[in-house]
Amino acid sequence: MNYQKHLVDQDSTIKEALAKLDVLAADAILFVVDHEQKLVGSLTDGDVRRGLLKDMSIHQKVIDFIQPNPKYILKSSYNVEDLEKFRAANLKIIPVLNDAHQVINVINFRFLKSYLPIDAIIMAGGKGTRLKPLTNDIPKPLLKVADKPIIEHNIDRLITYGIDDFWISINYLGNQLKEYFKEGESKGVQIKYVSEEKPLGTIGAARAIKNFQHETVLVTNSDILTNLDYEDFYKDFIQSGADLSVVTIPYEVLIPYAVLEMEKGSVKSFKEKPTYTYYSNGGIYLLKRELLELIPENEFYNATDLMEELINRGKKVNSYPLRGYWLDIGKHEDFQKAQEDYKHIKF
Numbered sequence: 001m002n003y004q005k006h007l008v009d010q011d012s013t014i015k016e017a018l019a020k021l022d023v024l025a026a027d028a029i030l031f032v033v034d035h036e037q038k039l040v041g042s043l044t045d046g047d048v049r050r051g052l053l054k055d056m057s058i059h060q061k062v063i064d065f066i067q068p069n070p071k072y073i074l075k076s077s078y079n080v081e082d083l084e085k086f087r088a089a090n091l092k093i094i095p096v097l098n099d100a101h102q103v104i105n106v107i108n109f110r111f112l113k114s115y116l117p118i119d120a121i122i123m124a125g126g127k128g129t130r131l132k133p134l135t136n137d138i139p140k141p142l143l144k145v146a147d148k149p150i151i152e153h154n155i156d157r158l159i160t161y162g163i164d165d166f167w168i169s170i171n172y173l174g175n176q177l178k179e180y181f182k183e184g185e186s187k188g189v190q191i192k193y194v195s196e197e198k199p200l201g202t203i204g205a206a207r208a209i210k211n212f213q214h215e216t217v218l219v220t221n222s223d224i225l226t227n228l229d230y231e232d233f234y235k236d237f238i239q240s241g242a243d244l245s246v247v248t249i250p251y252e253v254l255i256p257y258a259v260l261e262m263e264k265g266s267v268k269s270f271k272e273k274p275t276y277t278y279y280s281n282g283g284i285y286l287l288k289r290e291l292l293e294l295i296p297e298n299e300f301y302n303a304t305d306l307m308e309e310l311i312n313r314g315k316k317v318n319s320y321p322l323r324g325y326w327l328d329i330g331k332h333e334d335f336q337k338a339q340e341d342y343k344h345i346k347f
Helices: 014-027 045-053 080-088 150-160 174-181 204-208 230-240 289-294 303-312 332-342
Strands: 007-009 030-033 039-043 093-097 103-108 118-124 165-170 190-195 216-221 224-226 244-254 259-263 266-271 275-288 317-321 326-328
Touching (some): 014 045, 030 103, 039 045, 080 230, 118 150, 118 204, 174 190, 204 289, 216 230, 224 332, 230 317, 275 289, 275 303, 289 303, 326 332
Parallel strands (some): 007 030, 118 216, 165 190
Antiparallel strands (some): 259 266
16 A cells, blocks of 8 residues: 555645545545654544534645544554554554654555564575476466465465565575565565575574564465464464464374273273374464574574574474464475465465
């Protein structure tokens, strides 16, 4: 969304503001800013009507009509509880301010599911060897599922949860990714890149990133197709007090025979055709930003290495069992399955 259409200068006339409100239609609210783009108030059709009923003129300045204390989100300091309060109060359109109280974005909950305080790192440097020859001339993240590349499905879903600060780790044919997404202008977000001179594993490249916007970082593989609820994942991460949380994929294993439970050669009990549930790594992580400092610089390092390090240090590593769809597109049969599943799964 072009947030500038929701902004109006405090010295504009009400007539000029009405023209903007008319264009906004169902989203008719303006945020009034001064010459430094600092928020000074809000303006709706109702505010204009109330002013005109007091014999004010449409040629008067906007500043005379405004509500002076609008709700807002401070980019550097907010939480999900704040968002829930806004939604409970039916506030759908909210300005986002930087520390100087300048408007840097306007979010609209008609289009966003949330606005999570998260930086996202998408690992997209792999060669996709198992998908050759499809990946001979194109990086795996740019292979299309239905109408768009795999990685774009991931980015678009993250954007619907209000994530707008992205890093993409690139290596093999990485310039194609840079050319496709550029700096994120077409998506209304900020995308930066970290280039791997050599393969650095599933999280090694994250060590090179310094200028995060938030205290929480999401790291995800780029070749995953999922309808994960990122807000629920984030809330679980915060409420659990975890240092790192990993999405886990439950797998049920049915044993078709009775299983005996033994102790020193004696049968103590048995279970008839039991089902056991195991959890595998889903390749999506939330972690505290400072923990990335534990990753060695410019060395091959996997996310599982970091998890093991955290466990050894007594940190809390939490499992978030996925309750939705997830597919790791690693092989040709996975790629074909993704094409079919996308027709029937709600993303």
